[in-house]
Amino acid sequence: MPANQPSSATAAPDLSGLWIPLVTPFRDGALDHAALAALTRRLAADGVAGFVVCGSTGEAAALDEDEQLAALDTVAEAAGGLPLIMGLSGYHLGKTTTWVRRLAQRPLAGLLVPAPHYIRPSQAGLLEWFGAIAEASAAPLLIYDIPYRTGATIARDTLLTLAANPRIRGIKDCGGDAGKTRAVIADGRLQVLAGEDGQIFGTVAEGGVGAIAASGHVQTARFVRLIALLREGRLAEARALWQPLQPLVEGLFSEANPGPLKALLAHQGALRDELRSPMTRASDALRERLVALDAALSRP
Secondary structure, eight states: OOTTSOOSSOOOOOOOEEEEEOOOOEETTEEOHHHHHHHHHHHHHTTOOEEEESSTTTTGGGSOHHHHHHHHHHHHHHSTTOOEEEEOOOSOHHHHHHHHHHHTTSOOSEEEEEOOTTTOOOHHHHHHHHHHHHHHOSSOEEEEEOHHHHSOOOOHHHHHHHTTSTTEEEEEEOOOOHHHHHHHHHHOSSEEEEOSGGGHHHHHHTTOOEEEOGGGGSSHHHHHHHHHHHHTTOHHHHHHHHHHHHHHHHHHTSSSTTHHHHHHHHHTTSSOSOOOTTSOOOOHHHHHHHHHHHHHHHOO
16 A cells, blocks of 8 residues: 555554644744754653644644645654654645645654634534544544634534544543543543643543643653653642642743743744744743743752
């Protein structure tokens, strides 16, 4: 079978641990591949499980397809063999599956797929959407449940129906429904990753396997250790790590992501504080607060 064709079965990836949804550095409007590679190497050395490329934190909506592929190739070269998940989005099923088949030419651990945005399909339509994309993909799917971005709520029964598809292996949970999260964890067929950084502790303590967390770009080793402790059931030790992190996590999302994160990374010299419109830079006041919070966490 040609390499760019999906196989009849999809291997189950291990999604446990901390995954970083990478920012996309820019320099004078263009992708800054040197900064992206250096950032990837630093995070890989800090013990992350893998990377999500071209997610919402990566400003994927502002990148054309060639730029997305170039970013993916840069990360793949710098990641030291760590697994990569590619984000995608859209609402035109034919165009989306064409793009998915193009992505099949890259070795990916998964595709992170939200509901189609704007059109708000029925639950039956959502089953068709995810089923068609899974069938077209050479890599397993992770459902990205994020109704505040897509306008579509994926019902609990719909998720459990999708869990029966062997090509769908996990979920990035930003659904805001604790009961649904618990039901999917208890069902056991989908690996559940916290997608809201403030919910890492609760989700993993209840049986989630890890997190896809933008905050993990900074204080990375602490986040890696936090998830490891939670998965081992060492809650008191995990709590001692988590509680000091919470003000930083809250600050990083107090203005539109990834503006605050890029401001802090720019202060650290990792990239330029540059975003593509309509995304905007963080306020000066927030930048100063984030720098202070990060510095406090970095003291011995």
